[in-house]
Amino acid sequence: MRWSKQRLGKAGLAVAVVALCCALGISADTAEHQLTVYTAQSSYSLPVLDRGGKAYLNVADLLSPLGASQPHVKGKEWRLELNKAELRLTEGKEKAVIRGHQADLGGKVLVEDGRVLVPMDAALSLLSQLLKTAVDYHQPARRIFVGNVFTRFHAELKNGDQPSLVLTFSQPIKRLDANHEEDRGVLFTHTDRTTLTFSQDPLVSDVNKQQFGEGAIQSLTFSEENGAASITVTGNSKLQVIRSEDGKTISLQPQAPVAVATPEPTQQTAPSVEEGQRHTQEFFVMIDPSHGGYDKGAIFGGKLAEKEITLRLARELRKELEERGIAARLLRDSDIDLALERRAEITNEQHAGIYVALHAGRPGRGVRVYSSLLSDPQQPLAGRFLPWDSAQSGALNRSQAAAHAVAGELRKKGLTVASLGMPVRPLNNIVAPAIAVELAPEGDDPQSMESQKRHNTVASAIASGIAQVRGQMGVRP
Amino acid sequence: MIPRHFQITVALVLLAILVSGMVIIRITHKEEAMTLRGADTAPVVPVVGGKQEHIQVLVAYDDDQALRWRPADVFLPAERGMRARETLRCVMAQYLQSPSPHPLAKGADIKDVYFINDDTMIVDTTAQFADGHPSGILLEEMTLASLIETLAANVPGITKVKFLVDGKERETLAGHADLMSFYQTAAVHEMAKEFE
Incomplete structure (x- = not known):
């Protein structure tokens, strides 16, 4: 077969494009897909998994932050409870039983490594029927709103000496990431884009684009994608983002050389003690496998990440506690991102009896047990709220007692142990007794961090220490 | 054809x-x-003059998980802010030499220091100081304790210290040690004793 000039030209072009892509190292953006759930109490994101081209979720990731029990297996049937409502899922079946009624899931239930996976779109029916409330699902953006939790905003351009775009929100913004890009694609001019990403706020908008004319601030675009909302402001100047103290206003204005501002300590509040006492619950241990998702923590031997060690150790600790008749919950049971403040918020919201953060790090050997070091304990304001930065102050003595008991049990197992008071995040923000346990490698051997035997020994000692002081833990002074 | x-x-x-x-x-x-x-990685502040002084610097030793006082000769200006900055840079210099008792990333440095009032100071570090800091509770706390203790010992009257990274607040140094709070030098003094 002889190739025509046209055919040869097309083939050559295709080869050139492939070669060009390889040479430039262009690869598809493999950012993790995630779904975000917004409720009146909290917001959380969970990974979306691809199973045969269909999007799936881990049921535990979806429902545990709302207070659901861990799924229990009986044959092929998995059961869990949320709000006294039962959910039953059967491996391989396309229907679930919620509150005794059948519900279509739109795909088969999968079970992998003890995790129950359901199609992502089933999240809407699971949440609405288990919580018996209105649930709004922005499917393409993977955002779920439980109840009337929406945060809305309006934008106003103020033209003074310096133009300023003021965004006013109906509720305070919890978390904001700002990113600036400059596009010099056009000769003699350029466009600056400032993108504000709201990953934890139920931000919605009825208007997707607003034009403001020419100049430093030209337009605003609202978009939703991958479990987050974004506001992009374009103009011909780099913008400075200023957030008000109450979190309800964000101003954008052209950057000017400014003196370094004195940072104001953020005023946040932890749940009140009285609020906590109203919710008397069963004692349980909140286990925090530190790091996760993009936050790998320390790296051992070039590839073993702290986030993997802490998750394995956390699962082992949960098993050891349950064997001693103590309930335990994991703050994450998969490889997800969870901000430090969010970890403290969930622990406080769920009224944990004790919080145990697990870490792994150099140097030295053995295990280190930490309780909080409060630099500046502040007194509760008028008895109703605890200052966020020193929420731990009321539980510090019990945290030290727990650290002492755990360190004692670790020593009994023949491990090298140090017990220290340190300002480790987020211990100071936890209302309940809180400790952190850091596993160190044995000398220079990174393999020791993976040793199942060592994990068993450490988890068993921590569980014994907690069992010893359990009686004192739930009692507030 | x-x-x-x-x-x-x-x-x-x-x-x-x-x-x-x-x-x-x-x-x-x-x-x-x-x-x-x-x-x-070049110094971000000009070298300053001053009188050469013999000071004590608290140095972290990773191998022993210990903090130890070591003598150092350094030019210290009389002005309090400059003195504080040079004292902190002297600690950093201990960690940037090779071999280092407590290695920090190349480019780790003190950009500037600011006094909010007589006893409260803000320390602004370079991005490399935090971005390249080894992750681990003990490693991070040893760094902060050595900086704050050395500062308190050589610049009298400082009772509270807070760290910024490249002019901005950061939640932790490298995933563990709290950078949002103001450190009380008295509390850090107690913490440092645990490493001696």
């Missing part, structure tokens, strides 16, 4: 030229980036 083998040869030659061009562009960009990164 142009022979087929000649067409293929020409196509391959063109492709090779294209790929080589792209590779050269990438290498050039990488070189530029490395040059810029190298420039970032």
Whole structure:
């Protein structure tokens, strides 16, 4: 077969494009897909998994932050409870039983490594029927709103000496990431884009684009994608983002050389003690496998990440506690991102009896047990709220007692142990007794961090220490 | 009619030229980036004068998990802010030498210090100080304890210290040690005793 000039030209072009892509190292953006759930109490994101081209979720990731029990297996049937409502899922079946009624899931239930996976779109029916409330699902953006939790905003351009775009929100913004890009694609001019990403706020908008004319601030675009909302402001100047103290206003204005501002300590509040006492619950241990998702923590031997060690150790600790008749919950049971403040918020919201953060790090050997070091304990304001930065102050003595008991049990197992008071995040923000346990490698051997035997020994000692002081833990002074 | 083998040869030659061009562009960009990164590691503040003093510096030793006081000769200006900055830079210098008892990333430095009032100070560090800091509770706390203790010992009257990274607040140093709070030097003094 002889190739025509046209055919040869097309083939050559295709080869050139492939070669060009390889040479430039262009690869598809493999950012993790995630779904975000917004409720009146909290917001959380969970990974979306691809199973045969269909999007799936881990049921535990979806429902545990709302207070659901861990799924229990009986044959092929998995059961869990949320709000006294039962959910039953059967491996391989396309229907679930919620509150005794059948519900279509739109795909088969999968079970992998003890995790129950359901199609992502089933999240809407699971949440609405288990919580018996209105649930709004922005499917393409993977955002779920439980109840009337929406945060809305309006934008106003103020033209003074310096133009300023003021965004006013109906509720305070919890978390904001700002990113600036400059596009010099056009000769003699350029466009600056400032993108504000709201990953934890139920931000919605009825208007997707607003034009403001020419100049430093030209337009605003609202978009939703991958479990987050974004506001992009374009103009011909780099913008400075200023957030008000109450979190309800964000101003954008052209950057000017400014003196370094004195940072104001953020005023946040932890749940009140009285609020906590109203919710008397069963004692349980909140286990925090530190790091996760993009936050790998320390790296051992070039590839073993702290986030993997802490998750394995956390699962082992949960098993050891349950064997001693103590309930335990994991703050994450998969490889997800969870901000430090969010970890403290969930622990406080769920009224944990004790919080145990697990870490792994150099140097030295053995295990280190930490309780909080409060630099500046502040007194509760008028008895109703605890200052966020020193929420731990009321539980510090019990945290030290727990650290002492755990360190004692670790020593009994023949491990090298140090017990220290340190300002480790987020211990100071936890209302309940809180400790952190850091596993160190044995000398220079990174393999020791993976040793199942060592994990068993450490988890068993921590569980014994907690069992010893359990009686004192739930009692507030 | 142009022979087929000649067409293929020409196509391959063109492709090779294209790929080589792209590779050269990438290498050039990488070189530029490395040059810029190298420039970032240079001192960010001018060297200052002053009287040479014999001071004590609290140094972290990773191998022993200990903090120990060590003598150091350093030029310290009389002005309090400059004195604080040079004292902190003296601690950093201990960690940036090779071999280091407590290695920090190249470019780790003190950008500036600010007094909010007589007893409260803000320390602004370079991005490399936090971005390249080894992750681990003990490693991070040893760094902060050595800086704060040395500062308190050589610049009297400081009772509270807070750290910024490249002019901004950061939640932790490298995933563990709290950078949002103000550190009380008295509390850090108690903490440092646990390492002696």
